[in-house]
Amino acid sequence: MKITKSCGAGRQEANDIFIWLEPNEKEEVAIKLESVVKLQFGKQIEKVIRETLAKLGVTSASVTAWDSGALDYAIRARVETAVRRAGEV
């Protein structure tokens, strides 16, 4: 399934993450991540975003994530909320 509408969830506050979804012309999930913990946890955060999208059946989206140190469960919740707001689930 493709994301067809721009939509966001979360907050740019300490221990939270803001996820912004946009349509992607290509059939892929592209992730742009800014994070205070990118050096230590950048790969892990991208992995959690990808896995959550895959679980929800999203195959095409441009994701921009501004992370302020969210834990995995918060990242999953924000990604899922953004997808639901986009009306895709």
Add this chain to the structure above:
Amino acid sequence: MRNALGRELPEYIAGYGEVRPFAGAFAHAGEINRKAVKVKGDWSSPNKVLDSLGGALEKCGLKDGMTVSFHHHLRNGDYVLNMVLEEIARHGIKDIKVAASSIFPIHQPLVKHMGNGVVTGLYAGYISGAVGEAVSRGVLKNPVVMQTHGGRARAIEAGELHIDVAFIAAPTCDEYGNMNGLEGPSACGVLTYPAADAYYADTVIAVTDNLVPYPACPIEITQEYVDYVVPVELIGDSAGIVSGTTRITNDPAGLKIAESAAQVIEASGLLKDGFSFQTGAGGTSLAVAAYVKEMMKEKKIQGSFAAGGITEYMVEMLEEGYFRTLFDGQCFDLKAVESLRRNKNHQRMSMSMYGNPSNKGAVVNKLDVMILGATEVDLDFNVNVTTNSNGLLMGGSGGHSDTAAGAKLAVVVTKLIRKRFPIVVDSATTVTTPGETVDVLVTERGIAVNPLRQDVLEKVKKAGLPVKTIEELKETAEKLTGVPEKVDFKDKVVAVIEYRDGTVIDVVRQL
């Protein structure tokens, strides 16, 4: 080579010199020779006032390669450091070493002077803001030397840090150089950071925006140490000098940590008449004070002194009789300044008196309980307050290492996870304070006691508090955050962290 904590250090660092490795918290405390001071007495004029900073630079013969010093009582409202360096740059003087007691975000223009070779060296107790970032990226020619408050006083007294010209921001000053911080548009309270500078610099220049008729009583830094007085329009921005009212945290995790810390203090048996105490001005630290206050009330205890940076909250505890005395190294707000003006039990202390390990006795040695912060704590209880977990320079010891070494019970209070960073780690990015001087770590998810303090461990356990090993705390954190990947650094040493005795406890490398 490796020092006593196993930190890898170069034997020689360009722009710093031979490295004396840290050998243990008390290995080198004690004897020093205080340096002789050159005095060029001027009997010719009853007035030391000069027209301008430029004139002062010429008069004191400031030239390439010299060291100038500054104090940070004006905190993030300080205009003097920027003003003086701008004048030095205008005079075409290069290769200046800046010995500041601390650096704040307002000192951002220093980055420009570092970049163009006007400033090539820096000493500080604490660095926050753009200067720390620039240093981390290798902008400064020589490594920054990070000192403790007590260690800075020691280094100046011993002549290891020689100051050619001390520029002392003086909220009130008379024409013969007597200064105080109590009055004037830039009143900041005590003037305790520049004490060693005034006593040991070759030339001492007071910079004031409140020139008053002689004598400027009550005098804190006295005329016999001062060469010149330079009046300027404004030495600081009062809004940046005193922080806004610091409030007790209302964050549930912070309150839980504070309550647990207070319970540890109670369990330690130190909470009795004559109790002495220091805590920071942060929300959680103040909450510890609030819980301790309740316990003191209940047990009808009067403490001997509270020390450190003084806030309204500490002033209230003094006035309500919880402590007989305040030892003040820095006024954080106007209530502290007012209290200093009117209360004889509100006592000033210089940084040597506060924390110097090589004088005849510092206040920290009389401290029962110290509440400390941390960016990271490793499995040996070594604490980092100098860099963040990315290795970026954003703090420094200040009095951290001094008080930890002196206090009978040094308690670190911190959340176990902050913005996904696990605070308890295998090996700290940087070590500021050695674990042998840190007794207890209190987090919202449990308390760990340093195995070196079996006596404390027993008491805390007996009190039924939630004790874990520090390894358990680390696992608890990593279960939630994951295991952080290692950050890579370049080889260049950008900061040398001196322990209070002047040995090197760690270095910071370029990002």
